[in-house]
Amino acid sequence: MKLTMREPSANWRRTDWLWLALIGLLFQAIWAVQMPTPTYMDAYYYTTNGQRLANGDGFTELVIWQYLDDPAGLPTPSHSYWMPLTSILAAVGYSLGDGFWAAQLPFWLLAGLLPLLAYWISLQFFSERRQVWTAVLLTISGGFYTRFLNQPATFVPFAWAGGLCLLFLAFTQQRPAKKWWFLAGLTAGLAHLTRADGVLLFVIGGLVWLKEIRDWRWEMGKRFSISNLQSPILLLLGYLLVMTPWFIRNWRVFGRPLSISGTQTLFLTTYDDLFAYGRSFNLAHFLDWGWGNILQSKLDGLLLAGGTFVAVCGVVFLTPLIVWGWLKWWRDAEKRPFLRPLTWYALLLFAAMSLVFTFPGGRGGLMHSSVALWPWLMVLATAGLDYAVDWVATKLPHWEPHKAKPRFAMLFVVVAFVISATLFYARADSTLEAEVYAEVGEILPETAVIMAGNAPGVYYHTGLPALSIPNEPISVLEEAASRYGVTHLLLDKDHPQLLADLYLQQTVPLGFELLFARDGYQLYQLDVSAR
Numbered sequence: 001m002k003l004t005m006r007e008p009s010a011n012w013r014r015t016d017w018l019w020l021a022l023i024g025l026l027f028q029a030i031w032a033v034q035m036p037t038p039t040y041m042d043a044y045y046y047t048t049n050g051q052r053l054a055n056g057d058g059f060t061e062l063v064i065w066q067y068l069d070d071p072a073g074l075p076t077p078s079h080s081y082w083m084p085l086t087s088i089l090a091a092v093g094y095s096l097g098d099g100f101w102a103a104q105l106p107f108w109l110l111a112g113l114l115p116l117l118a119y120w121i122s123l124q125f126f127s128e129r130r131q132v133w134t135a136v137l138l139t140i141s142g143g144f145y146t147r148f149l150n151q152p153a154t155f156v157p158f159a160w161a162g163g164l165c166l167l168f169l170a171f172t173q174q175r176p177a178k179k180w181w182f183l184a185g186l187t188a189g190l191a192h193l194t195r196a197d198g199v200l201l202f203v204i205g206g207l208v209w210l211k212e213i214r215d216w217r218w219e220m221g222k223r224f225s226i227s228n229l230q231s232p233i234l235l236l237l238g239y240l241l242v243m244t245p246w247f248i249r250n251w252r253v254f255g256r257p258l259s260i261s262g263t264q265t266l267f268l269t270t271y272d273d274l275f276a277y278g279r280s281f282n283l284a285h286f287l288d289w290g291w292g293n294i295l296q297s298k299l300d301g302l303l304l305a306g307g308t309f310v311a312v313c314g315v316v317f318l319t320p321l322i323v324w325g326w327l328k329w330w331r332d333a334e335k336r337p338f339l340r341p342l343t344w345y346a347l348l349l350f351a352a353m354s355l356v357f358t359f360p361g362g363r364g365g366l367m368h369s370s371v372a373l374w375p376w377l378m379v380l381a382t383a384g385l386d387y388a389v390d391w392v393a394t395k396l397p398h399w400e401p402h403k404a405k406p407r408f409a410m411l412f413v414v415v416a417f418v419i420s421a422t423l424f425y426a427r428a429d430s431t432l433e434a435e436v437y438a439e440v441g442e443i444l445p446e447t448a449v450i451m452a453g454n455a456p457g458v459y460y461h462t463g464l465p466a467l468s469i470p471n472e473p474i475s476v477l478e479e480a481a482s483r484y485g486v487t488h489l490l491l492d493k494d495h496p497q498l499l500a501d502l503y504l505q506q507t508v509p510l511g512f513e514l515l516f517a518r519d520g521y522q523l524y525q526l527d528v529s530a531r
Contacts, residue, residue, distance in 0.1 A: 013123070016132070020119055024140050025112030031142075031424060032108045032150040037100055037460070039147065039430045041065070042082075042364075044456035046152040047103050049078050050090025059084065059249065062465040064484065065455045067277045068261035069254075073484060074449070074465045080259045083154075084246065085193040090152040103152050110156040111149035115140050117163050118375035122382070124170070124338065125329075131382055134409040138378035141416035143315040145371055146424045154195050155371045161191035162345075162372025165201045169208050169341035172231070181205075181231045185238025193242055196262050197369050200352065204345045205235045211340070269293065271359040272496065277470035277480045298355050304362045305354035313370050313377055315419055318412070321384030322377050328387050329380070342376050349373075385409060436521045437461035443515065443523070444488060451481060452490040471496045474509055481526055488515075489524040 038044045049061055061078040064071050069080045079087065093105040118139035122132040148155040165187035171180040184205050191198030209232050247257040265274065267286035273279070286294070310319045329335040330343070349369055353361025386405055393399040433454070440450070441462030452458045455466035469489070470480050477499070480486070489512070491503050501507035503522065508514070511527035 016129070017116060017119060020115045020133075020136050020140075021113055023137075024115040025108070027140055027142075028108050028112040028150055031146060032101075032104055034424075035100075035104070035147075035150055037430065037434050038151050038457070040153075041454045041456055043148075043151045043153045044454065044460045045082065046086040046154075047090055047100070048456050048460050049084075049087035050094055050103055050152055052078070053087060053091035054094035059253075063455050063459050064467040066261065066274060066468065067470060067480070068264050068274070068280070069259055074467075077253045080254070081261050083193055083195055083198070085157055085190065086152055086154050089157060093152075104150055107152060107156050108150055110160055114149075114156065114159055114375065117160065117167075118378055121163070121167060121375055121379050124167075125335070125379060125383065130406050130409060131386065134385070134413060135375075135379045135382040137413045138318070138381060138416050139375045141413070141420045142424075143374070143416065143420055144312045144367070144423055145374060146420045154368050157194045158191060158198065158369065159371040159374055161187050161194055162198065162201060162369070163375050165191055165205075166341045166345060166372065166376065169205055170338045172208065172212070173337035173340065178230055178234055181209075181234040182238040185235040185240075186242060187238075188235070189239040189242025191372070192239070193246060195369060196258075197349070197352065197357075197365065200348050201345060201372075202235070202239050204341055204348065206232065207344060208341055209235065265357055265360045268359045269297075271363045272471040274360065275468050275471040275496070277472050277476055297358055301354035301358040301362055305350045305366055308366050308370065309350065312367050313373060314381070315416060317415060317419075318377075318381040321381040321388060323384070324387050325380035325382070325384030329383060342373070346373055381412075382409070385412060432519055433457060434461060436518060439516075439518070440488075440490060440523060448487045449485050450488045450490055451477070451486045453492050453494055458490065469496060469499070471498065473498045474502060474507075478509070478511075478526075487526055489526055491522045491524070493520040 038047050045063065045065060048063065049059075052061060053059070057075075059078045060075045062075050064074065064076060066081055071080070078084070089106040089110075090103040093102040093107075096102055096105065115136045118136045119132060122135045126132050126135070142149060145155055145159075149159075165184050168180045168184035168187060171177075172184065185202070188198065188202040188205055191201045212231070213228055250257050250259065264281040267281040267283060268274065269286065269289045273281065310316060313319070314322050326339070326343075329339055350366065353366035353369065357365060385408060389399075389401050389404050389408060393401045393404070434457075437458050438461050440458065441464065444450070444462070444464060446464070449465045449467070450458050450462070451467045451469050453469055455468045458464065458466040467480070467484055467486060469491070470477055472480070477489075481489070491499065495503050502509070502512070505514075513525045513527065515523045515525055517523075
């Protein structure tokens with residue numbers, strides 16, 4: 001079913017896309033220049049692997065950040081847990097120059113041009129220029145995503161791949177051309193190549209097709225025929241065109257198309273066990289935890305997911321408007337099919353990250369993947385704002401909605417930018433970590449192998465092989481250190497609780513020599529012969 005709305009003026013459509021792109025690139029440049037290094041572990045991981053790809057080292061790494069796939073040693077195959085597209089983009093940047101700015105370049109471009117996706121989505125619903133600009137400016141503000149978009153991380157690639165996939169699936173509901181199914185499969189593949197849970201978008205594509213077939217048969221009384229398979233075949237072809245090379249690589253390296261380490265996170269009973277060593281997690285382990293704990297964890301996951309929707313997806317103050325806009329449009333028979341892929345994906349994503357992958361979902365997975373909803377939700381927020389003004393006007397006869405709407409839109413855009421800037425500056429400082437890691441690199445010899453809380457960060461700043469500190473007692477840490485030839489241990493305030501006695505200097509095992517302590521960091525030299 002096609003939306004029947006008045007076409008926007010061709011004059012402003014010809015120029016606005018350029019202005020919005022320039023504004024988006026300018027604002028992203030403001031954030032990017034204030035980020036001299038990656039700011040968290042994931043970004044360090046993708047950045048360093050981008051460096052190695054650009055240097056010709058292939059999909060290998062000198063970092064072990066998790067042990068669920070029992071890595072044999074260093075170097076080890078990369079991306080056994082996380083997907084590779086972000087590192088590939090970083091490698092493209094590094095092929096153009098040296099320095100972190102080069103790694104940032106593809107992400108700055110994607111982030112700066114993200115408003116164009118919001119622009120495209122907006123034009124499917126709005127005919128007034130004011131509405132389109134409001135939705136796009138809200139998207140540019142960035143909210144909680146602001147500090148993540150300009151560095152090698154999954155946020156902006158997933159925003160593009162996921163957001164476009166939902167748009168193409170929406171087009172299949174109103175436009176007969178089969179190309180939209182192929183493009184939906186292509187972008188679903190890109191989403192999966194960015195994040196493991198990106199495969200949910202491919203699932204949504206299948207569900208949309210099944211709904212289409214059911215409606216076609218029930219409402220039109222026609223029988224299923226081979227021609228009905230064209231859509232899912234095109235969806236599958238687009239998906240496989242992107243994912244098949246990665247499946248082949250994994251089969252050659254691991255003996256299977258995808259790593260199984262991520263599936264173990266289904267059965268975690270605490271997030272910290274993502275860094276377990278010498279242990280594996282299965283259904284029996286999970287059930288041994290007890291039904292009381294299991295049910296409580298799922299309830300906590302649901303509450304955390306709800307909080308993520310309110311605080312992250314809706315930046316708190318936009319959440320009521322998003323819900324209002326969605327409810328009004330969902331009741332509209334013309335708009336509902338266009339919203340169906342978005343709605344189903346949001347429900348499936350939040351269910352998967354709260355009830356299935358509860359611990360990794362609550363500790364960042366949901367925030368990462370929800371970015372695909374961001375431009376869509378800002379369009380809904382714009383619609384909700386108009387509906388809210390119209391509703392207030394029915395209660396206050398002296399109100400003039402046509403004057404109030406642009407004023408409130410401007411106010412809400414300003415508030416969104418203030419909140420986004422506040423969030424960026426509240427958490428953007430990572431200079432201390434970088435300074436400590438650089439100092440460690442100056443102290444240690446080139447033969448050192450370091451165990452640390454942020455192994456990719458240590459490798460980025462020192463060039464030395466690095467491993468994550470396992471969430472295990474000291475005896476198991478020593479076992480892992482011996483296996484992988486670790487020579488030094490770098491503890492920080494976020495160390496595993498099982499190492500609290502060591503961090504407090506209450507129990508220092510034989511062979512652990514403290515080299516320096518600074519601002520909450522402690523560097524130990526490990527004497528292998530003393531173990």
